[in-house]
Amino acid sequence: MNDTHKFVVSSSPHIKSQDTVSNAMRDVFIALMPITLVSIYFFRFYAVLTIAVCLVTAVLTEILFKKLMHKKPQLHDWSALLTGLFVAMLFQATTPWYKAALATFIAVGIAKELAGGLGWNRFNPALFGRVALVILAPLYAYVNQWFQPLAIHLGPLDTITQATPLAMLRAGLEMPPISELFFAFPAGALAEVSPFALLLGAAYLFYRKHIGWRIPVSILATMIILTLITGENPVYHLVTGGIMIGAFFMATDWVTSPMTDKGKIIFGVAIGVLVVVFRVGFMITEGVAFAILIMNAFVPMIEKATSRPQFGKIKAVAVPMAEKK
Amino acid sequence: MEVKQFFGGIHVPHYKSFTEHKAIKEASLPEEIIIPLLQHTGAPNEPLVNVGDKVKAGQKIGATDKFVSAPVHASLSGTVTAIEPRPFITGQMIDSIVIAVDKNQDKLELANNDLDKVSKEDIINAVKEAGIVGMGGAAFPTAIKLSPPPDKKVDALIINGCECEPYLTCDHRLMLEKPAELLQGIKLLMKMLSVEEAYLCIEDNKDDAIEAVRQENDDPNIVLLRMPTKYPQGSEKHLVKAALDREIPSGGLPFDIGALIQNVGTCVAIYEAVKYNKPLIERVVAVTGQNLKDPQNLMVKIGTPLSHIIDECGGIVEEPAKVVVGGPMTGRAQETLNVPVVKGTTGVVVLPPDMALEDMEYSDCVRCCKCVEHCPMLLYPNQISIYCEAGMIEDALEWNTMDCIECGICAYVCPSKRPITQLVQRTKPLIRELLSKR
Numbered sequence: 001m002n003d004t005h006k007f008v009v010s011s012s013p014h015i016k017s018q019d020t021v022s023n024a025m026r027d028v029f030i031a032l033m034p035i036t037l038v039s040i041y042f043f044r045f046y047a048v049l050t051i052a053v054c055l056v057t058a059v060l061t062e063i064l065f066k067k068l069m070h071k072k073p074q075l076h077d078w079s080a081l082l083t084g085l086f087v088a089m090l091f092q093a094t095t096p097w098y099k100a101a102l103a104t105f106i107a108v109g110i111a112k113e114l115a116g117g118l119g120w121n122r123f124n125p126a127l128f129g130r131v132a133l134v135i136l137a138p139l140y141a142y143v144n145q146w147f148q149p150l151a152i153h154l155g156p157l158d159t160i161t162q163a164t165p166l167a168m169l170r171a172g173l174e175m176p177p178i179s180e181l182f183f184a185f186p187a188g189a190l191a192e193v194s195p196f197a198l199l200l201g202a203a204y205l206f207y208r209k210h211i212g213w214r215i216p217v218s219i220l221a222t223m224i225i226l227t228l229i230t231g232e233n234p235v236y237h238l239v240t241g242g243i244m245i246g247a248f249f250m251a252t253d254w255v256t257s258p259m260t261d262k263g264k265i266i267f268g269v270a271i272g273v274l275v276v277v278f279r280v281g282f283m284i285t286e287g288v289a290f291a292i293l294i295m296n297a298f299v300p301m302i303e304k305a306t307s308r309p310q311f312g313k314i315k316a317v318a319v320p321m322a323e324k325k
Numbered sequence: 326m327e328v329k330q331f332f333g334g335i336h337v338p339h340y341k342s343f344t345e346h347k348a349i350k351e352a353s354l355p356e357e358i359i360i361p362l363l364q365h366t367g368a369p370n371e372p373l374v375n376v377g378d379k380v381k382a383g384q385k386i387g388a389t390d391k392f393v394s395a396p397v398h399a400s401l402s403g404t405v406t407a408i409e410p411r412p413f414i415t416g417q418m419i420d421s422i423v424i425a426v427d428k429n430q431d432k433l434e435l436a437n438n439d440l441d442k443v444s445k446e447d448i449i450n451a452v453k454e455a456g457i458v459g460m461g462g463a464a465f466p467t468a469i470k471l472s473p474p475p476d477k478k479v480d481a482l483i484i485n486g487c488e489c490e491p492y493l494t495c496d497h498r499l500m501l502e503k504p505a506e507l508l509q510g511i512k513l514l515m516k517m518l519s520v521e522e523a524y525l526c527i528e529d530n531k532d533d534a535i536e537a538v539r540q541e542n543d544d545p546n547i548v549l550l551r552m553p554t555k556y557p558q559g560s561e562k563h564l565v566k567a568a569l570d571r572e573i574p575s576g577g578l579p580f581d582i583g584a585l586i587q588n589v590g591t592c593v594a595i596y597e598a599v600k601y602n603k604p605l606i607e608r609v610v611a612v613t614g615q616n617l618k619d620p621q622n623l624m625v626k627i628g629t630p631l632s633h634i635i636d637e638c639g640g641i642v643e644e645p646a647k648v649v650v651g652g653p654m655t656g657r658a659q660e661t662l663n664v665p666v667v668k669g670t671t672g673v674v675v676l677p678p679d680m681a682l683e684d685m686e687y688s689d690c691v692r693c694c695k696c697v698e699h700c701p702m703l704l705y706p707n708q709i710s711i712y713c714e715a716g717m718i719e720d721a722l723e724w725n726t727m728d729c730i731e732c733g734i735c736a737y738v739c740p741s742k743r744p745i746t747q748l749v750q751r752t753k754p755l756i757r758e759l760l761s762k763r
Contacts, residue, residue, distance in 0.1 A: 008645050008681035009660050011747040013733030014653040014674075015337065015491065016682060019740040021691055074688070119689035119741075210693075259694045259707065310725045311332070311562060311702040312575035 021118075025078035027208050028249070031201030032085055035245070038194040042186035043093035045154045050190065051088040053097045057104040058084025065113035079118045083107050086126030089191035089245060090289070098147040099140070103129040123296045124256045127289045134286055164188035166241040170283055181239040191245040195238070202248035211252040214264035215271075219247040222272025230280050243275065246288035256296045262306040263299075271295050329570045331563040333701035334555040335734050337491050337654065339530060343613045343620040344494045349502055351624045352637055354426055358628030359411050360386065360397050361419040364667035365458040366465045367393035372422055378405045383433050383604050385456075386422055395466040395668075396456040400606035400626035401426045412664050414650045414657055421665070424628070435601040440509065448517045448599055455598035456668070457605050461485060461496075461559070461588035462651055464669030467595065470585065471517055477580040482523040483568055484511055486589040487552055487559035489528060490652025493672040495609040496589045498622045500527065500534035503593055504541040510592030511547055513599055518585060523547045524568050525589075528554040556654065557732045561586050563701055575728050590671075605668055612638045614675035616646045625666045631673055632662035647681035649674040654733040687742040696735035696745065702728050706735035706745045713748035722756050729753075 040047045062080035066073040075081075087104045107129025115121040133140055164187045168175060176185055184194045191198065205211045220238065227234040237243065242250075251257060251271055258267050271291045278287030363369035370387030374380055380399040387397040403424040410418035438447075453468040473479055484507075488496040500507060511523050527535050529551050539549055550568055552558050562573045564586060571582040579586050587595075590608060597603040606627050613620040618639025625634055631648065635641060641648075649656040650664070653674055666673075696706035704725055712720040726749055735745040 005641070005662065006645050007658070007660055008647040008676075008683055009658040010647075010682060010684040011744060011750070012649075012653070012655050012657065012731075013737045013746065014647060014649050014656065014658060014676065014682060015680065015737065016742065017738050017740075019695070019738065020742070021688060021693075021740045024693065024740055077688070117689060119691045254691050254693045257692075259692055259697050259705065307705065308703050310575060310704050310728050311566075312572055312577065312728065 021079075022077045024208075024210055025082050027210055028205065029078060029082055029085065031204045032089065032249070034197035034200045035089065035191055035194060036085070038184055038197045039089075039093070039190035042184070042193055043190070046093035047190055049097055049152065049154065050091055050093055050095060050100050051085065053101050054084040054088035054104045055081055056084075057101040058087070058108045061105050061108040062113065065109050069113070071117070074118065077118065079112075080108055083112065083125045083129075086249070087129050090126060090130040090189050090242065092189050096144075096147065096151050098150060099133065099144075102140070102143070103133050105129075106132045119255055121255055122299070123293055124250050124253050127250055127293050131286060131289050131293055134289075164192065164240070164285075165236075166192075166279075166285065169236050169240055175236060178235055178239060181236075188240075189242065192241060195244040198244040198248060205248070205252075211248065212264065214261060215252050215257060215268040216247040218265045218268025219243075219251060219272045219275070222269045223276055226273065226276040227280070230276070232280060237276075237279065241279070241285070242288040246271075246275075246292055250288075251292050251295075256299065258299050258302045258306070260303055260306040260308065263302040266302050266306065267295055267299070270298070329567050330553060330555075331566045331701055332703060333699050333734070334557060334563070335699045335738065336554070337556045337737065339554075340491045340613075340615075340653075341494050341497070341530070343492070343615070343617075344611050344622050345497055347494075347498075347620070347622050349498050349609055349622045349624050352626070352629065352634055354401065354428075354430065355626070355629045355633040356426055357406075357630070358399075358401055358403070358424050358426060358626060359421045359630060359663075359665040360399065360424065360628040361411070361413055361421045361665065361667060362387045362397060363419050364397065364413075364464060364627075364669065365395045366463065367391070367395070367469075369420065370394060370397055372408050372420075374405050374408075374422065376405050376408060379403075380405060380424060382430060383606060385454075385604070393466055393469050395458050395468070396454070397422075397627075398456055398604040398606050399424060400628050402430055403427045412661055414659070414664050414667065414670070416657070416660065433603065435603055438600055438602070440513070440600060443513070443516075443599055445517050448513055448595075451599045451602065452595055454602070455594065455604045457591060457594050457598060458668045459588055460590035460594060460608060460668060460671070462655075462669050462671050464667070467587070467591055470587075471514070473580040473585070478583055479518050479580055479585045480520060480583040481569055481585070482511070482514055482518060482520045483564060483579075483584055483586045484523060484525040484589055484592060485559055485561075485564055485586055486525060486527040486531070486534065487564060488531070489554070489556045489559040490654055490656075490671075491556075492611065492613050492674045493652050494611045494613070494622055495671050497531050497534055498611075499593060499609050500531070500589055501537045504538045506593045506596045507538065507589055508541055508544070508547065509600070510594075510596035512544065513595055514587060514592065515546070520585075521546060524550050526550045526552050526558075526564055526568055528552050528558055530554040556734065557701055557730070560701065560730055560732060562730065575725070608666070608668065608670070610634065610666055610670055611672035612675075613672060614677075615680065616642050616675040616677040618642055625670075627668060628665045630663055630665055631659065634666065634673065635662060635675065641675055643677055645678055645681055647676040649676065654737065655731065684744065684747075685742050687739075687744060689741065690743060691741055693740055695738040695740065699734045699738055701732060701734065702730055704728060710735070710743050710745040710748050713752040716755075718752065718755050718759050721752050722759065726752060727756060
């Protein structure tokens, strides 16, 4: 009788959780929706254009590089789209579209695909793409000449002429009220317009257990302490610039952050220190991006120094649980 | 007494509702039984009978002089029809004695020994003669386990009633229905090992079993521990950690820290062996899963083919099914139902088509560290999987792959669906080879 049966055979475990990489990536995409909507509200078509260009470039770049390397495109894992959206978030709305596209191309093509694809990249792709354009500024100035005729002009928009709050802070100008900076203030990169919207997204990621507290808390706490010591107002530092998207979305990137618990704290503290050094000491605008990328490079070293001994090598921390019956 | 919690682990869905409230039922007579000569960890037995011989239920039909082994018995009366390799749960072919079962079975002749008068020697001999092995799945010969090297002093006996694998309910029902036998078995073990205290550990999703044993228990030295329900609570290392807060050293065994662990089913078998001289010829098997018409806890004669007990439970509802022997986290999927129930068979789980996962396509590790967060051995399964996949044996060894208990949690949680456990299983022999060359 048995010969009539056909059984499915595979190795254990025979049950698996529902978690998938694409679900997680999609959750991050969802978490970015509040800030995306706020930025579109302020910058209208400028924001829409920047975001659309980055998304399309990201997808095309992934297809191109996968084809070049004879691999199957993995668009369904949402990671290319996510990198595209992240790059868009790091630019001001008035950025020429080809600049955003170039950054996305570097992010997806070079920082991610050439590094081996999702999971193998050492540096956060979006930050890498953004910073590449800062470092390669002279080269970009040259490239800019070719593309300039292709620039799209969408007409005037009041908000975009404002100085960024971080620049105002540095110049010692009178700052807008903190509440305004926290909830919505239309200046700077797309991701800088509303720390509140970013926190909403971060809360969602935390709820879905995609990010932990260690990295963001250690970054923010370090920043607060150091800015207090240097006599700055920590609140302004927290609500301006890229610190919110950096601490909650970029530094917590699975692939490029340490896997050990202690390592996460060291990573976060070091980023906090670097951000304050860049902001207060050197007056660099992309302080957060530089800080995170620098620490990305140290991740293997941090992991090695903080890896835990396996069961049977030390006493694990015990928590009391049940009572005697 | 305070129960500690081990690091890591995970709450997996229980899926125990199919059989947890069903009383143990005697399975019907199969037409044929297949008794593998090797169904334990250790040396295989030599057959003591020939083809054509009549055998009686309880008769010893396979034994060996080798130290680490356990004899096998005919579980039913009948005629030996073949002694040949037959498919085994592991997928291998194992030399087995095949017996055509008689329609009329005589009642098993049992002794009735006075437990107060048995000596240590009587206990160990009875256990040895009865062919008892660990009934939680590992199937290590119990007589060997009860004779630790003289330099290792055992001071704590732990009885494992956790049954942390999803679906399985055989230990649960046994504790609920045979608490007196279980406690008698524990007392025999305490006597045998000269230990003062025994700890009976039961997960808190089996409170009815805890209550049943508590009502029956008259010995204050048998301490009942209500354990938090968490997989793999029933793993030896984690049970000792939770119950005694002692950590078995890497590469070590429980008696290195003075502990000895026995499964509840084994305790009942020990009682029956010492009291009645009854060999281990039957055991409780949870025959369960969404894909069975009528899931049951069956008292099954060792050697009964899976096909017989699956038919007894109404048969498979939908195909293609997956038939797993053992629990779904560590058990083995079967290609055929012609394999027999053996001493270490805790359950047979029949999964429906939508749960019958094939080896699936997987992607690269994205370092989400969910496996790191849950690994009860505090390993880095993500790194291990990368090294195992790439065949980097030295690195796999360096990342403590040999400490892996193959509980399956990493592969369960992995969002990239990486078959981490399988990669480890494949790499361990290669690491052993590497170590033997050093």
